[in-house]
Structure formats: structure tokens, C-alpha cells
Amino acid sequence: xxxxxxxxxxxxxxxxxxxxxxxxxxxxxxxxxxxxxxxxxxxxxxxxxxxxxxxxxxxxxxxxxxxxxxxxxxxxxxxxxxxxxxxxxxxxxxxxxxxxxxxxxxxxxxxxxxxxxxxxxxxxxxxxxxxxxxxxxxxxxxxxxxxxxxxxxxxxxxxxxxxxxxxxxxxxxxxxxxxxxxxxxxxxxxxxxxxxxxxxxxxxxxxxxxxxxxxxxxxxxxxx
Amino acid sequence: xxxxxxxxxxxxxxxxxxxxxxxxxxxxxxxxxxxxxxxxxxxxxxxxxxxxxxxxxxxxxxxxxxxxxxxxxxxxxxxxxxxxxxxxxxxxxxxxxxxxxxxxxxxxxxxxxxxxxxxxxxxxxxxxxxxxxxxxxxxxxxxxxxxxxxxxxxxxxxxxxxxxxxxxxxxxxxxxxxxxxxxxxxxxxxxxxxxxxxxxxxxxxxxxxxxxxxxxxxxxxxxx
Numbered sequence: 416x417x418x419x420x421x422x423x424x425x426x427x428x429x430x431x432x433x434x435x436x437x438x439x440x441x442x443x444x445x446x447x448x449x450x451x452x453x454x455x456x457x458x459x460x461x462x463x464x465x466x467x468x469x470x471x472x473x474x475x476x477x478x479x480x481x482x483x484x485x486x487x488x489x490x491x492x493x494x495x496x497x498x499x500x501x502x503x504x505x506x507x508x509x510x511x512x513x514x515x516x517x518x519x520x521x522x523x524x525x526x527x528x529x530x531x532x533x534x535x536x537x538x539x540x541x542x543x544x545x546x547x548x549x550x551x552x553x554x555x556x557x558x559x560x561x562x563x564x565x566x567x568x569x570x571x572x573x574x575x576x577x578x579x580x581x582x583x584x585x586x587x588x589x590x591x592x593x594x595x596x597x598x599x600x601x602x603x604x605x606x607x608x609x610x611x612x613x614x615x616x617x618x619x620x621x622x623x624x625x626x627x628x629x630x631x632x633x634x635x636x637x638x639x
Numbered sequence: 640x641x642x643x644x645x646x647x648x649x650x651x652x653x654x655x656x657x658x659x660x661x662x663x664x665x666x667x668x669x670x671x672x673x674x675x676x677x678x679x680x681x682x683x684x685x686x687x688x689x690x691x692x693x694x695x696x697x698x699x700x701x702x703x704x705x706x707x708x709x710x711x712x713x714x715x716x717x718x719x720x721x722x723x724x725x726x727x728x729x730x731x732x733x734x735x736x737x738x739x740x741x742x743x744x745x746x747x748x749x750x751x752x753x754x755x756x757x758x759x760x761x762x763x764x765x766x767x768x769x770x771x772x773x774x775x776x777x778x779x780x781x782x783x784x785x786x787x788x789x790x791x792x793x794x795x796x797x798x799x800x801x802x803x804x805x806x807x808x809x810x811x812x813x814x815x816x817x818x819x820x821x822x823x824x825x826x827x828x829x830x831x832x833x834x835x836x837x838x839x840x841x842x843x844x845x846x847x848x849x850x851x852x853x854x855x856x857x858x859x860x861x862x863x
Contacts, residue, residue: 450674585801604798608828
């Protein structure tokens with residue numbers, strides 16, 4: 416089998432997106448199926464169709480691969496949050512849009528990588544970048560919830576975030592039971608959680624849908 | 640050091656509750672800190688202060704230990720759900736009570752064992768008993784939500800369960816950030832999620848608190 420000099424491959428790129436993406440794809444599947452600790456870089460290289468030495472050309476360690484996967488589950492939502500915070504739409508519409516977008520990302524993520532949040536290893540110092548992005552996302556949720564005028568806004572932030580992230584648990588239990596409709600239900604649920612007035616509900620959702628449609632492609636990576 | 644014949648111990652029972660409980664205690668901590676795959680039965684026996692051979696006197700395998708821990712996070716809630724379904728109180732009060740009790744169990748669980756739900760191994764056939772208990776619990780939630788009269792009851796079941804279980808994710812992020820107050824917020828949030836009328840809210844919560852206080856000790860293991 417012919418091999419390209421420098422980065423020998425035993426097979427064609429499985430994702431067609433290049434070696435780094437092949438590695439992330441393989442690792443996402445293996446971490447999700449077997450867990451982080453039980454997966455070796457050797458197994459990842461094998462599944463990606465490359466030699467272990469080639470893997471280290473792209474990622475310094477297994478931790479770095481996990482970090483890249485985790486950052487990939489949060490940074491698109493942070494981009495969307497920044498765009499939504501910069502618009503002038505009503506806070507409830509922006510909150511609906513952020514919840515729906517974020518939940519849709521978790522619904523459509525290929526390997527439910529969000530479930531890796533709970534791997535014990537993620538608490539370590541290596542993952543500071545991931546935790547900083549999550550903090551920024553949480554602050555964006557917090558600001559929108561406060562702007563909606565809920566008098567218990569601060570206490571609601573974690574419940575709203577928890578509702579959005581519960582998509583991870585739903586998928587784990589029933590992989591085919593969640594879809595984009597679930598993401599809309601989650602966003603509706605967030606407005607109910609913060610006691611948003613029922614009479615203003617439909618308008619907020621419709622404005623939220625319009626906001627999502629108008630998001631600049633450059634600011635966000637569309638999920639799915 | 641003196642040793643009891645048959646079940647030699649290198650140290651006193653760390654929990655004071657006997658060897659089986661020592662093993663569960665040690666395994667709960669190790670699985671939660673390092674993950675299931677990365678924990679050996681040797682390490683568990685070591686942390687429990689017993690020999691590996693003694694561990695196998697109580698548990699046939701590492702899977703059986705994980706199963707016992709998982710069942711321990713769900714069966715008390717199933718007991719509470721059965722008791723609540725058998726009472727004649729209004730459905731909203733019973734739903735509030737079930738959510739609060741269930742969330743309090745997850746809040747107070749020593750090692751956030753609920754986080755083990757997401758270990759990939761839990762999908763295997765070995766854990767059928769756990770999955771059957773979870774199905775029964777989900778059905779109880781479903782019946783109470785339907786009895787509350789929400790027209791979208793079926794779609795709400797997973798959101799309400801997701802909200803309750805999001806306590807697991809909150810604890811993972813901020814171990815000191817959840818307490819019994821959080822459990823009350825979660826139960827309030829569940830009633831808001833199913834669009835329970837705000838004017839009936841306080842009465843439902845007060846009745847829920849009374850229901851919890853009246854639960855028979857025999858039906859449930861009190862959390863905490």
C-alpha cells in the first residue's frame with residue numbers, strides 16, 4: 416500500500432476531513448463507548464487508520480485530544496452567546512435562542528461528547544481552557560435570565576443550564592429519543608422555569624427562532 | 640493484628656458498617672474519582688482494608704459492585720414513588736414531593752454515585768436490574784405528571800426527570816454548590832415546567848412537604 420512520506424496512513428482518511436479530524440472522530444467514539452481511561456492512544460490511532468507516532472504529530476497527549484473534544488462542545492455555544500448578547504432583541508427571545516441552539520448542539524453531537532463532562536479526569540488542571548469557556552457560557556445565560564426580570568434569577572441559572580445539559584443524560588438513556596424537537600422543548604422549558612409570563616410565550620419563541628436564523632455564519636458553527 | 644478467621648482484615652471496618660458496606664464505600668469513591676475502568680478490584684479491596692479474596696466473598700465482580708451502587712441510587716426513590724402513588728393527596732403535591740425527595744437523594748449521596756450513570760459500562764446487559772428500577776421510577780413520574788393535567792404531559796416526563804438529575808451535573812461542577820435548598824428549587828422548577836397554575840403553587844409545595852414528613856420509614860431509606 417502506498418504511503419505518503421512523513422505521515423504514513425494505512426487507510427484513507429475515514430472522515431475525509433484530514434488526520435486531526437480523524438483522530439478526534441475516533442477518540443470521540445472510543446471515549447464515549449469505553450470511557451477515557453480505558454482508551455489508549457494506540458487504540459485511537461488504530462481506529463483513525465494512522466500510526467501512533469503520527470497521532471503525536473497532531474496531539475501531544477490523550478488529555479489534549481479530550482480537551483479538543485470538550486472545547487468543541489462548548490466553544491460554538493460561546494460564539495452563539497456572544498452574538499446573541501450583541502443583538503437588541505428582547506431578553507426572553509435571546510434566552511430561548513441560546514437554549515435551543517445549545518441543546519441542538521448537544522442533540523446532534525456525533526458521539527454525545529457532552530457525556531465526557533462527567534469523566535472524572537475533566538476536573539484536572541489540564542482542562543482550564545474548557546472550564547473558562549463554560550464559565551463564559553454560564554455568565555451569558557445568567558445575564559439573559561437576569562434581563563428577563565426573574566426575581567430569583569441567580570438561583571435559576573444552574574437550573575436552566577441543568578435543563579439544557581440534561582439532553583446529555585436523555586441521549587445516554589435513549590440515543591434515538593432526542594432530536595431538534597427536544598431542543599425546542601428544552602428552550603420552552605427554560606422560559607417556564609424562569610416564570611416567563613405565558614401570554615408573552617409565543618412571541619418570545621417566534622422571535623427566538625428568527626434570531627437563530629439570522630445568526631452570522633462566521634460567529635457560530637452550525638450544529639448537526 | 641488479630642484477624643477474624645475466614646475474612647481476614649488488615650484494618651478496622653472504615654465505615655463501621657461491615658465489610659460489604661466498606662467495599663461499596665471504597666468503590667464509590669474510587670469509581671467517582673478515577674472512573675470505573677481505571678479502578679481495579681485490588682485497589683477497592685486495598686481502600687476497604689481487606690484482602691482481594693475477601694472482596695470476592697461479597698461481590699462476584701467489579702460489575703456487581705457497580706450494580707449495587709447504582710441500584711442504591713434508585714431503589715430508595717422507587718420506594719418513595721410507590722408510597723406517594725398510594726396516597727390520596729393532590730397529584731401536584733405528590734409530584735413536588737417525589738422531585739424533592741429524589742433530588743435530595745442525589746444531593747446527599749456520598750460520592751455523587753449518580754454520576755456513574757454516564758459510565759459507558761452501564762449500558763451493558765449486566766445492569767438490567769438498575770434499568771428496570773429506573774423505568775419504574777420514570778413511570779411514576781409520568782403518572783403524576785399526567786394526573787396534574789398537563790396537556791403535553793408525555794413530552795414533559797423526560798424534561799422533569801432531566802431537571803431532577805441535573806443535580807448530578809451541578810455537583811460535578813461545584814461539589815459544595817448544592818444542598819437541600821437546591822432540591823426544593825428543583826421540585827418548584829418541576830411544577831413550573833409542567834405549567835402548574837402559579838396561584839396553586841404554594842399550596843402544592845406545602846402539601847408536598849407534609850407528604851414527605853409523613854412517609855413511612857419502612858418504605859424509604861431517608862437520604863443524607
